Amino acid sequence: MEAQQGSLPEAGPDAQKEDNTRAAPEELFTRPPLEERSTEQTIRSKGLPPLKRKETKLAQKAANPWQHLGITLGLPMILLFDIVVPCIIYYTWFDKHRADWVRQCKAEFPGQGPCPIPKPEFDQNILGAAIASFGVGELWILVARVWRLFFHQEECAPLLSRNRWELDATSWVYAVAMIMALIPFVIGSSLVIPKLYLYSPSFIMGFLGTLMFITTCLPFNIPIGINSHTRGTHLRPFIYYAAEDFIAVDGLQDREFRVRYNERYESNKMFRRFFLYLTWWWILGVCVYEGAVSAVIWTLEFHYAFGLSLGVLFAYIAIWAAVTFVWTKIEMKREHKAYLAGAFDV
16 A cells, blocks of 8 residues: 555665765765875875985986096196295295395304394295295186186077177186286285285285175065076076086086976975075185185295195195085985985975
């Protein structure tokens, strides 16, 4: 009787599933949030080992030092003409004049000490002669870099370079730094101001340190294009630009490196933070150098300060460069591990 009154037979499981699908079709296409559907999230939730991914290597070319002999000879030229030759010129003069001074003291004031005749430390001629070799090594490197950028523009010039004369940022900074160094050299030798003369390399470091400070503490959008970055982009740390140019041009890695290098910086927060810290490390080095060389110049006699001030300069560069090299190796390994684990923050 109840069946005759229009009651329907009970639907089976398949019928109920079909009915639910028709009743709420939106439920069939609802997807979980993107972060819950990612491969990395699935791997972590299931306790699986991370994916083995291949990280793009920045410097991929096997550079041979003989490929660009001019750049390869740059460091020996700097050591020769910035340390060896000036020291030979000055100390040859000093030893000769000191020997003459000793003989004059014995002849005019026998047995008297200290000798009332002033001991010769320098004169205008020797300061001018010693300056003649300074900067030859730096000029050699600048000419070698400009030569490669000019005649191999398509290979190694910045990505924004449209003609041969649009050099990289390092070449322009290098040229200005050389001019900065010549000012105290020329004034100090012509007016016989020995302390100003010895401070000449400090002018270079002070100039570079100021640029480092501006790029880290006064970030702004650049009003002109720098290297591979268009006008209006955010200013990057000084060491970033220096490393890009040095590896691309001096390291013979060319424009392909500039592309990979820029992409790594934009996509990897660890990479960006590393260059910020590295620039601060070199700012610290400039401060340490300026303090150390000032102590040498103001506390020692000129003939001691002449050689030791140069020793302080190259010792500072050697120590900071060695630490930078080791630090970079460690950082690259750390970023590689973070990349494989998918743990770095972009």
